[in-house]
Structures are given as C-alpha cells and as structure tokens.
Amino acid sequence: MVDQFDGRRILLAVTGGIAAYKAVELARLLIRRGADVKVIMTDAGRQFVTPLTFRTITGNPVATSLWSDPSSPLPHISLSEEADLIVVAPATANTIARSARGVADDLLSTTLLAARGTVVFAPAMNTRMYRHPVTVDNLARLRETGAMIVEPGEGDLACGDEGVGRMAEPVEIMKALEREIKRVSDLEGKAITVTAGPTREFIDPVRFLSNPSTGLMGFTVAERAARRGADVALISGPVSIPYPAGVEVIPVVSAAQMKQAVMEGMDGTDALIMAAAVADYRPKVVAGRKIKKKGGVPELELEPTEDILMAVSDVKGDCIVVGFAAETDNVIENAREKLAVKDMDLVVANKVDEADSGFAARTNMAAVIGPETGDVVLSMMSKVELADLLLDRLSGILG
Ligand code: CTP
Numbered sequence: 001m002v003d004q005f006d007g008r009r010i011l012l013a014v015t016g017g018i019a020a021y022k023a024v025e026l027a028r029l030l031i032r033r034g035a036d037v038k039v040i041m042t043d044a045g046r047q048f049v050t051p052l053t054f055r056t057i058t059g060n061p062v063a064t065s066l067w068s069d070p071s072s073p074l075p076h077i078s079l080s081e082e083a084d085l086i087v088v089a090p091a092t093a094n095t096i097a098r099s100a101r102g103v104a105d106d107l108l109s110t111t112l113l114a115a116r117g118t119v120v121f122a123p124a125m126n127t128r129m130y131r132h133p134v135t136v137d138n139l140a141r142l143r144e145t146g147a148m149i150v151e152p153g154e155g156d157l158a159c160g161d162e163g164v165g166r167m168a169e170p171v172e173i174m175k176a177l178e179r180e181i182k183r184v185s186d187l188e189g190k191a192i193t194v195t196a197g198p199t200r201e202f203i204d205p206v207r208f209l210s211n212p213s214t215g216l217m218g219f220t221v222a223e224r225a226a227r228r229g230a231d232v233a234l235i236s237g238p239v240s241i242p243y244p245a246g247v248e249v250i251p252v253v254s255a256a257q258m259k260q261a262v263m264e265g266m267d268g269t270d271a272l273i274m275a276a277a278v279a280d281y282r283p284k285v286v287a288g289r290k291i292k293k294k295g296g297v298p299e300l301e302l303e304p305t306e307d308i309l310m311a312v313s314d315v316k317g318d319c320i321v322v323g324f325a326a327e328t329d330n331v332i333e334n335a336r337e338k339l340a341v342k343d344m345d346l347v348v349a350n351k352v353d354e355a356d357s358g359f360a361a362r363t364n365m366a367a368v369i370g371p372e373t374g375d376v377v378l379s380m381m382s383k384v385e386l387a388d389l390l391l392d393r394l395s396g397i398l399g
Helices: 020-032 051-058 075-082 093-100 107-113 127-131 133-144 170-182 216-227 255-265 308-313 331-341 383-398
Strands: 009-014 036-041 085-091 119-123 153-156 162-166 191-196 201-204 207-209 231-236 248-251 271-274 281-283 302-304 320-327 346-351 363-369 379-382
Touching: 009 020, 009 075, 009 107, 020 036, 020 051, 020 085, 020 170, 036 051, 036 075, 036 107, 075 107, 085 093, 085 107, 085 170, 093 107, 093 119, 093 133, 119 133, 119 170, 127 133, 127 162, 133 379, 133 383, 191 216, 191 255, 201 281, 207 281, 216 231, 216 271, 216 383, 231 255, 255 308, 271 308, 271 383, 308 320, 320 331, 320 383, 331 346, 331 363, 346 383, 363 383, 379 383
Parallel strands: 009 036, 009 085, 085 119, 191 231, 191 271, 231 248, 271 320, 320 346
Antiparallel strands: 153 162, 201 207, 281 302, 346 363, 363 379
C-alpha cells in the first residue's frame, strides 16, 4: 500500500525555540514516509540548529530569507503554493502572534499569509507565555481561520520551569499531519451540494420574515469541501459574507426557491449538506404593494414552508444527506429525533443559545451524530474545525 505521505510536499518551518532540535526528528520521520520536505528557518531558528542539518536530511536547500536566492524572486509564493501542508515546529509565541495578526515582513510570515493549504502549528514556549490571554487569543484566531494546533505537552521546560508548553513529540505531530494530509484530497471526484444562510419570506415588497443566520457555517463547509477536492455547489440564501473560492454559488431568496434549487441539483450529487436556516413559515398572502400604516396593524396569516429535507428523503437514492439541528434544549435527543424523522445519514447537533455558538458566532457548541447509539458530548470548536470533522465523517461514508 502506498504511504499517504508518499510524494507529498511538506513545508517545515523551524522557528527559534530549543525544540528546534526535535524538528530534525520530525523531518526525518517525514522523509522516511516518502514526503518531499522543504524547510524554512527563521533567524532565531538558526541559532539552535544549522540549515546544513536539514539540508542533509531532506536533500533540499533550506530557505532563510526573502532575498537570498536570486533565481527565486518570490520564494514565499512558490514555497506556499507548492506545499500540500505547512507545519511550523516549533512555533514560538512570537511566530503565532505574528501569523494570527497577518504580519508579513520576512520569509516565514509572508509564506504563512500566502498559504494555500492548511498550516499546522506545534507551539513551544514557557508556560506563562502559553497561558497568557494574548497567546490564548492568538491561537483561537488561528484555529478560526483554519489552522491546526498540536497542543504542547506538560513537563520540565528548558527554562527550568515546569508546566505546559513543551512542544509535542514528533510522533504526535506526525499523527496530526496524517489526519491533515488525508484532508488534502479525500473528497476528490465527489459532488457535494451545500445550503447556507437564511431564507427570506416576503410580506410585501419591503418587509420579510427571516432569521439571524449569516451563512458562515455553510460557507465554511463549502470552502473546506472544495479544498479537499470536492466539486461543490453552494445554494445560498441572502448573506453579506464573501463567496468562498472554487465553489459554484446558486443564490436564492425564499425557502421555495431553495427547495427548487436543491431538487434540481439532486441528480448526480453524492452528498447534500443542509446547513441553511430555512424559514419554517411564510405569509399566506404576499402583498404586491407596500402595506401602508394607515390601514392599521395588518393581520398576518402564516403557512408552513415545505421541509426541504423531508422532500429530499423521497428522492435521495444513494445521496448521503446531512442536516443541522439548531436547538436550545435537549440538543442531542432533539438532533437524534430529526436524524430519524428526516431520514438523514448524519446530523450536526448545534446548541444555538450558548455564548459564542450559533448564529453569527465564529465557534459552535456542537457534535456530529450518525445513526449509531452511544454517548455523545457537545464540544466548543471553531466553525472550521466543525466543518472538517463533519467532512471527515462524510468522507468515511463516501469512501
Ligand atoms: N430544514 C429544511 N427545510 C425546512 C426547515 C429546515 O430542510 N423548511 C432543514 C435545515 O436546513 C436543517 C434541518 O432541517 O438541516 C433541521 O432544521 P431545524 O431548524 O433545526 O429544525 P426544524 O426541522 O425546522 O424543526 P424545529 O424548528 O421544530 O426545531
């Protein structure tokens, strides 16, 4: 069987920490698995280990500056474009802070800002630096933007202190890289439809019923699926966030239009992910002209919109159907009930009344649930992490 690292291009960035010596072992493990490893070293990184060590192990020249190689005038672009995966090990507090804030003034920072694929950070620093609220905030920001963090371990630190901050061992970092390398292309050849955002149900030409969905969850799922090689159609209600790259967007307004777009796309779709917050009710009658105040408070008679997932269950065939359950209480039980009633293959149970979870938040308190029974716990994670977890499950089912 071919090793999943075989021929994969890994960019290893070594920054200034004593754990730089462990990066040598990481490079060796990657090379042994067949990866093509290139190394960037910062000035501080070179205080700990010499470029010659990495050059000898990887067989590739080590990049140290934006300006050192006249044959490559844009090394940050070529290095980031070539890499299937970038791993920063050790990642100092400084590198993490600079990357989280988009600083771009040297080879590593510009390369990270231009990264096409996922960046994996293996932090290494003193406990107080690691626990400092600014570092905690920077790591959260990196996670939200799609980076992977390999948590440091606890123990004696080089500075003599004890606590968390010791870079994860190279074998642990390899496990994280194994998961990420799989995510580079595991959805190649799969056609995935994602719905996102709210729908609007008009009362008259200037008023509508809707909800606070921003589309971020569905857009993130679409963007991550496309990155993993899927052919993605994104059916989106009205939102004001930018469309993700590499995705076909089908804009819709109402639940009826969303249903029509979903049904039209069912043929040939391997998976449907219903992340949209579809309005459940619409006015029975839509006024053709603006309703004037002088007529008094209007009586609004509502009717249910059609449930798209219910309609899909009649025609889904082999298509894998994933739904979201937006809940405030009995989250897991209600999600499981929706999974069964709406004939879904997977459901994302999502607690929407928690601080930092649900509409407009960058994080979600959620769990991905299949038909299996057993204990499930909700965890707080970034919408990117949730999208990746969901797509891991989906990729396992699609094979
Ligand atoms: N959904 C749908 N069509 C609708 C309403 C919802 O396909 N008219 C989908 C959503 O996109 C989501 C799932 O059904 O994937 C669950 O939606 P949710 O709003 O959590 O639940 P509802 O079915 O609307 O039930 P309730 O409001 O009672 O919780």
